[in-house]
Amino acid sequence: MPVQYDDVVAWVKAFASAIEENKAYLTQLDSAIGDADHGTNMQRGFQAAVQKLEESPGDDIGAALKGVGMTLVSKIGGAGGPLYGTFFMQMGTALAGKSELEADDWATALEAGVEGVQTRGKAELEEATMLDALLPAVQALKESVGAGSSLEAALVKATEAAQGGMKATIPLIARKGRASYLGERSVGHQDPGATSSYLLMKAASDVLATKKAS
Amino acid sequence: MKKLINNPEDVVPDALQGMQAAHGDVLRVMIDPHYLCRADAPVQGKVALVSGGGSGHEPMHGGFVGPGMLDAACPGEVFTSPTPDQMLEATKAVDGGAGVLHIVKNYTGDVLNFEMAADLAREENIEVEAVVIDDDVAVQDSLYTAGRRGVGATVLAEKVCGGAAEEKRSLKEVADLCRKVNGNGRSMGMALTSCIVPAAGAPTFDLGEDEMEIGIGIHGEPGRERISLAPAREVVERLAGPIVEDLSLQQGDNVLAFVNSMGGTPLIELYIVFNELKKLLSGRGVNIARNLIGPYITSLEMAGCSITLLKLDDELTRLWDAPVSTPGLTWGA
Numbered sequence: 001m002p003v004q005y006d007d008v009v010a011w012v013k014a015f016a017s018a019i020e021e022n023k024a025y026l027t028q029l030d031s032a033i034g035d036a037d038h039g040t041n042m043q044r045g046f047q048a049a050v051q052k053l054e055e056s057p058g059d060d061i062g063a064a065l066k067g068v069g070m071t072l073v074s075k076i077g078g079a080g081g082p083l084y085g086t087f088f089m090q091m092g093t094a095l096a097g098k099s100e101l102e103a104d105d106w107a108t109a110l111e112a113g114v115e116g117v118q119t120r121g122k123a124e125l126e127e128a129t130m131l132d133a134l135l136p137a138v139q140a141l142k143e144s145v146g147a148g149s150s151l152e153a154a155l156v157k158a159t160e161a162a163q164g165g166m167k168a169t170i171p172l173i174a175r176k177g178r179a180s181y182l183g184e185r186s187v188g189h190q191d192p193g194a195t196s197s198y199l200l201m202k203a204a205s206d207v208l209a210t211k212k213a214s
Numbered sequence: 215m216k217k218l219i220n221n222p223e224d225v226v227p228d229a230l231q232g233m234q235a236a237h238g239d240v241l242r243v244m245i246d247p248h249y250l251c252r253a254d255a256p257v258q259g260k261v262a263l264v265s266g267g268g269s270g271h272e273p274m275h276g277g278f279v280g281p282g283m284l285d286a287a288c289p290g291e292v293f294t295s296p297t298p299d300q301m302l303e304a305t306k307a308v309d310g311g312a313g314v315l316h317i318v319k320n321y322t323g324d325v326l327n328f329e330m331a332a333d334l335a336r337e338e339n340i341e342v343e344a345v346v347i348d349d350d351v352a353v354q355d356s357l358y359t360a361g362r363r364g365v366g367a368t369v370l371a372e373k374v375c376g377g378a379a380e381e382k383r384s385l386k387e388v389a390d391l392c393r394k395v396n397g398n399g400r401s402m403g404m405a406l407t408s409c410i411v412p413a414a415g416a417p418t419f420d421l422g423e424d425e426m427e428i429g430i431g432i433h434g435e436p437g438r439e440r441i442s443l444a445p446a447r448e449v450v451e452r453l454a455g456p457i458v459e460d461l462s463l464q465q466g467d468n469v470l471a472f473v474n475s476m477g478g479t480p481l482i483e484l485y486i487v488f489n490e491l492k493k494l495l496s497g498r499g500v501n502i503a504r505n506l507i508g509p510y511i512t513s514l515e516m517a518g519c520s521i522t523l524l525k526l527d528d529e530l531t532r533l534w535d536a537p538v539s540t541p542g543l544t545w546g547a
Contacts, residue, residue: 027414031414031418031419034435035293035294035411035418035433035434035435036293036411036414036418036434037291037292037293037294037411037413037414040291040413040414041291041294073297073298073299073330074247074297074298074299075297076297077268077290077291077294077295077296077297077323077327078290078294078295078323079295079322079323079326080323081295081297081323081326081327082298082323082326082327082329082330083326120326120329121322121326175359176322176360177322177360178321178322178360178431178433178435180359180360181352181353181359181360181363181431181435182435182436183354183359185436
């Protein structure tokens, strides 16, 4: 069954709830290597994005995701605003005018979003950033969809890959963002951006699993 | 957490309204999106200077809005970069037809948000140049970090460029001057205590009673090394030594020496630091031609200081001396 507009809204809401639940955890990860604001900033941004989605219902998934991106850019601040904002804006552009999504639409849009993050942040894999969770997730999603998996199964794989990538940031020396100032002292800490990006993937697979079950 | 606030979420708007109440004759405070601009903005035919960054560094940047310095400042949440919509509105409000210079401290969030804002402003046909300040010698500038942080030299760049803009110099000339200040200015800071971000409610890091952090940034982010407390003389050597080396200061050079409080360190200690700095530089034949001593780029209530040295020539000295009239810095006006 294709993904509907309401499922996409449910994904953003599920991620907003996950951020709410993990706000203190994200801030704690950030205070070890950064400036202790990731949880608070993400919560403020996604609360506003959910509010905007509720105020302006529709059926254009692309437009809705673009709107989410714009809201995040203006509400999050820090590096997270432009990065998560660009992610949703690029996903929205890739899905412009669509009201239903098949598995390959998801894969294309997710790839566009992650490419946007990479262009804006100028980071590569293994520099201890969001991309350490996002790039493996895109790879896994594309491979699974290409091999004919259902979107639900592919998202489970993508979430596992994101979780692996998030954990793999622990031994890394951070090379981008504020944590890079610590050099070797950043080793031993899980990257807060990779952690929120894992939660983003997990929210997508949770929402689709629930949809299938219902 | 003991702070004179009403509510952690309202710290920034409450303080901005306080600035409007206190300084409404020289500046205008706009809420949502938040920015401050000169009361007489836009000044026709003058290059406009816009800066911004997280709050918690007061008087930077809002306190430097006024004739001879910034045309507008965009305050983010405490220690969080402002957003492109704020920067765009501020840029539009102060553009007097001669272009707008964005002065950006080198922090990933600030740089990314100002890049997006400049893209948006150019779409509205406003000429924008951006200069990124990265003067902190505590951070190794390499391919493997986000680069040196922007700290104390930002205050000096805002003053010098403000002076040049008042002389109706072109956008390119003002931007070049900003790069010149950045190229000739270097800083390093240290902390005796941590600070508490109001929304977090707990100290950003722990520092023992007998410890200090050398190479601290202005957000309470840990620095380069943690060592035992030492006399001011030794602290000054650790901070100024790398600066003198990085600037390759020679006998006979003139510098502006800026001794800054991180917020919690009183003036009496800053003068002790300045005296040690003067002795250190005199020993190398370097002359302190100008000085600035006090809390100008702070980190909430953190105790500690930073030292910035700017190598001066006639042009920089003249523009430093030019009249300025802002809540945070005033002379000659």
